[in-house]
Amino acid sequence: MRVRPQASAHSSAAARRLALEALHRIDDGAYANLVTPALLERSRLTSRDRNFVTAIAYGATRMRRALDHLVDRHVLRPTDDEVRRVLRLGAFELAYLRTPAHAAVSQAVSLAPDRARGFTNAVLRKVAADVATGITWPDPATELSYPDWVVEALTESLGEKDALAALRKMDEPAEATERDDGYTQDLASQWVVEEVGALPGERILDLCAAPGGKATLLAEVGAVVTASDVSVRRSQLVTQNAQRLGAPLAGVVAADGRAAPFRPRTFDRVLVDAPCSGLGVLRRRPDARWRVQPSDVEDLARLQRSLLDAGADLVRPGGVLVYSVCTLTEAETIGVDLPHLEALPPPSHPWEPWGRGARLLPQTSDTDGMFLLRLRASEDASAQARRRSSTRPRRRSAARGQR
Structure with missing residues (x-):
């Protein structure tokens, strides 16, 4: 430190x-x-x-x-x-x-x-x-000050050398990174937005958008961005941030992403920046290592798979589905995938290929730890999505237009 x-x-x-x-x-x-x-x-x-x-x-x-x-x-x-x-x-x-x-x-x-x-x-x-x-020191977990299970989980996922280097790096305070519009956002999150590849006029859905950092950055390129989040309160935070930054979002919707009220196959690109254990951002959240529990990882992985599956329903044929999480456990990263969809090539340095996606390690990129997977929706996959959508219950939502 x-x-x-x-x-x-x-x-x-x-x-x-x-x-x-x-x-x-x-x-x-x-x-x-x-x-x-x-x-x-x-x-x-x-x-x-x-x-x-x-x-x-x-x-x-x-x-x-x-x-x-x-x-x-x-x-x-x-x-x-x-x-x-x-x-x-x-x-x-x-x-x-x-x-x-x-x-x-x-x-x-x-x-x-x-x-x-x-x-x-x-x-x-x-x-x-x-x-x-x-x-x-009696062991690395004590020296680096983590629960035993965190060290064990990342060692199993990354190997001992990379895991200990990542954990050591996350013991250091993070430097704040400010965007041109004044919003504070780590470079790893900004790089995820770059890899969504949004173009002017495209319809983009940020399925787990709060607090709105990625959605507002997507809107900067001229894309038509809809932001959604399960929490009404956090959806309001997206609206507030968008208004403060002058980001023209098409709308902000409070809804469970697993049953979001959007028509299938209507978005050019869908970003699923899913809830996760946050084991890649521990340098920003000093107490998080003491809050998250081993059982949370598998529970979150199940939620992430459901969200990714739901996101696939909403992408047009030939569109792009992007999955990202700020954690480094295998269960929440390479363990969450839709194998029937084509994976796009991993982005270049500082991203490192991992499974069918790519990762950022804190010690190599001096950013948060992050995982990214980009998938291409095919015609066949869209047909499967229509069949799944017809049997999935829809929930009511609260929507607010963004001016």
């Missing part, structure tokens, strides 16, 4: 207190990428200190398992959550920011409750000594 900025001397205590409050909220179930900016918005911290808060709050969340290993070597009794958060924050500064030991320890002690200040001081001084002499 690369070194992050230090807090300025006059307000470092305030910055650390705010970071500690963020950790408390995250422990209570808040999302790190939502609660931390909200707390900062209400603060009077300088820009430098805001960056410091984000670095230590996200970092201590991301590296939770590794930090607990460093601390637990010197703890003989259980610690309550309040003290544990202080120890994690101090250990993060010592191990990953390389804050001078006297400063990191004294600041952490000042955050601890009175009853635990001596304990906090003793433990963190021992952690500082370990950092100075070199840390011994």
